[in-house]
Structures are given as structure tokens and as C-alpha cells.
Amino acid sequence: MTSRAISTKGLCRQFGAVHALEDLTLEIPRGIIFGFLGPNGSGKTTTIRLLLGLLDPTSGSAEVLGYDTRTNAAAIRERSGVLLEHCGLYERLTAEDNLDLFGRFWRIAPAARRARTRELLTNLELWDRRDQIVAGWSRGMKQKLAIARALLHRPELVFLDEPTAGLDPVAAVALRDHLSRLSASEGVTIFLTTHNLAEAERLCALVGVVSNGQLLAVAPPAQLGARRGGTRIEITGSGLTDPMLAMLNALGGVTAARADGRCLIVDLRAVADVPSVVAALVSAGFQIESVQNGSGSLEDVFHALVEAQP
Numbered sequence: 133m134t135s136r137a138i139s140t141k142g143l144c145r146q147f148g149a150v151h152a153l154e155d156l157t158l159e160i161p162r163g164i165i166f167g168f169l170g171p172n173g174s175g176k177t178t179t180i181r182l183l184l185g186l187l188d189p190t191s192g193s194a195e196v197l198g199y200d201t202r203t204n205a206a207a208i209r210e211r212s213g214v215l216l217e218h219c220g221l222y223e224r225l226t227a228e229d230n231l232d233l234f235g236r237f238w239r240i241a242p243a244a245r246r247a248r249t250r251e252l253l254t255n256l257e258l259w260d261r262r263d264q265i266v267a268g269w270s271r272g273m274k275q276k277l278a279i280a281r282a283l284l285h286r287p288e289l290v291f292l293d294e295p296t297a298g299l300d301p302v303a304a305v306a307l308r309d310h311l312s313r314l315s316a317s318e319g320v321t322i323f324l325t326t327h328n329l330a331e332a333e334r335l336c337a338l339v340g341v342v343s344n345g346q347l348l349a350v351a352p353p354a355q356l357g358a359r360r361g362g363t364r365i366e367i368t369g370s371g372l373t374d375p376m377l378a379m380l381n382a383l384g385g386v387t388a389a390r391a392d393g394r395c396l397i398v399d400l401r402a403v404a405d406v407p408s409v410v411a412a413l414v415s416a417g418f419q420i421e422s423v424q425n426g427s428g429s430l431e432d433v434f435h436a437l438v439e440a441q442p
């Protein structure tokens with residue numbers, strides 16, 4: 133068994149003149165939640181379809197669970213669970229009957245099917261609603277059921293295309309909790325796409341940032357933040373002088389300090405350097421009014437990466 137769940141080399145896909153995906157080279161280890169982050173039309177869904185062998189690459193290659201997507205797509209699909217943009221449930225059936233039907237598709241024996249259905253519906257807090265027709269359900273409940281369906285046959289790898297899209301913030305948080313727990317308890321690798329930076333930051337061990345079909349960065353969320361110079365704080369106050377700025381720029385832990393009107397923007401190597409900056413400013417006579425977290429979140433990193441594109 134390979135240690136990589138997914139490995140791609142120079143994967144490209146064009147639709148006519150549109151380069152939906154360009155030269156994607158990516159390695160995703162097993163057992164993690166990987167977040168594929170990018171704006172609309174950046175190539176996220178195209179990538180999932182390529183990885184499942186639903187679409188042929190224009191050039192390049194990909195191995196999923198050790199199988200080539202062009203020659204062994206059936207083996208990949210057998211071992212993968214999928215939630216694409218449409219949840220694909222049978223609206224007129226109950227929750228339990230939906231899972232039972234998909235269990236038949238996967239040729240799971242009746243007793244095992246019932247046990248697995250119960251296990252998943254219980255884990256996702258849907259067991260009490262198992263006899264309800266899905267048509268009347270909220271989007272969040274349907275989404276949870278669709279995730280149960282994707283996990284039914286105990287896949288090694290699950291693709292979730294925007295699992296929390298269209299959910300209210302409370303439902304999205306609940307679903308994220310479920311995904312974390314499911315990935316831990318089922319030991320599956322999860323490849324999810326999202327526009328939501330905070331989501332990727334909270335959920336994923338590894339994040340790939342994609343824009344216009346190009347992979348801009350791959351890193352653990354915390355490291356991605358560090359690329360932009362660690363932590364940034366914004367200090368407002370009065371009495372700032374040039375010597376104070378020079379003093380800050382010479383201070384250990386400070387990578388850059390500059391004034392922007394009444395605001396002092398200080399880039400630091402780490403959060404741990406904040407107190408020494410504040411102390412140095414106070415003793416130099418700067419009257420601090422507020423200290424706020426500046427950029428440095430994944431959101432800023434993302435915008436910086438996208439804007440830096442040629």
C-alpha cells in the first residue's frame with residue numbers, strides 16, 4: 133500500500149481554450165483532511181473529476197490510492213466516497229431507505245447494511261429522523277445524509293465538493309465537527325474543496341491554494357500563515373517619533389515596522405514577541421490606545437497569493 137492517497141504529476145485539463153487545470157503536481161498523504169481552497173472557477177471540481185477518472189486529463193497523470201486514474205478508475209471509485217455539488221439523494225425515500233438503497237448498490241449484505249446505516253445515522257445525529265422523507269429536510273440535514281452515503285461502503289478516501297456550501301454558520305460548524313470526528317474514527321483520507329478560508333484553517337492538516345487552474349501553494353494552514361512573515365499587529369496611539377520606529381525595527385523578533393497615519397504596523401516572527409514590542413513602545417513614551425491583530429490569517433495569505441499571480 134502506498135503512503136500517498138493522491139499523487140499527481142503535471143496534471144492538466146483544458147476545455148477548448150479554457151485551461152481549467154494547469155500542471156498540477158500534488159502529493160497528499162493518507163489519513164489527513166486535505167483542503168483544496170480557491171475562488172469560483174479555479175479548477176477544484178475539475179480536479180476531483182480528474183482524480184475519480186470521470187474526466188480524462190489533457191496531459192499529465194494522477195495516481196489515487198495507488199491506481200492510475202486513466203487505466204484503473206473503477207478500482208478508485210470502488211474505494212472512494214464522493215459528494216459532488218448535488219447531494220444525489222432520493223428525495224422521496226426516507227433517510228434509512230436512502231442508505232439501504234445505496235448499500236445495495238455497493239452489494240453490502242443486509243445485516244451489515246443495517247448495522248452500518250445505524251452507525252452512521254447515529255454518529256451524524258440523524259437516527260431519530262431515519263423514518264422521515266428526505267424531501268422535507270433542511271439543507272444541512274440532507275448534506276449530513278449525503279456524507280453518510282459517501283461513507284457507507286467504508287471508503288479509504290472521500291471527496292467532498294464544498295460540503296458546507298449553503299449551510300448557515302451554525303450548521304456549518306456542526307458539520308465540520310462531524311467531519312473531524314468521522315475522519316478520526318473512520319481513518320479515512322478526506323479531500324474537500326471550499327471557498328471558506330476559516331473552514332480550511334480549522335479542519336485541514338494540509339491546504340492547497342488554487343486560482344485560475346494554478347496551484348499557488350501547498351502547506352499546513354499554520355505554515356501558510358507564516359509565509360507572510362508570521363504575525364502582524366496594528367497599534368494605534370499618539371506620540372510616534374522616527375527614533376521609536378528605528379528602535380522597533382532594531383528590536384529582536386520584529387521583521388518590519390512602519391507607520392500608517394496614526395497606526396503602527398508591526399510584523400513579528402511570532403505572537404510571543406508582542407509583549408516586548410508593547411513594552412518597548414510604552415517605555416519610549418508612545419501612548420498606546422489599542423493593539424489589534426493585523427493580517428497573517430489564511431485569508432490574507434490567500435489574497436496575497438492570488439494577487440501576486442502574473
Ligand SMILES: Nc1ncnc2c1ncn2[C@@H]1O[C@H](COP(=O)(O)OP(=O)(O)OP(=O)(O)O)[C@@H](O)[C@H]1O
Nearest residue numbers: 147150151152170171172173174175176177178179
Ligand atoms: N465540462 C466543462 N466544459 C467546459 N468548461 C468547463 C467544464 N467544466 C469546467 N469548466 C471550466 O473550467 C474552469 C474550472 O471549473 P471548475 O468547475 O473546476 O471550478 P471550481 O473551482 O470547482 O469552481 P466553483 O467554486 O465555482 O465550484 C471554469 O472556467 C469552468 O467554466
Ligand SMILES: [Mg+2]
Nearest residue numbers: 176177178293
Ligand atoms: Mg466546483
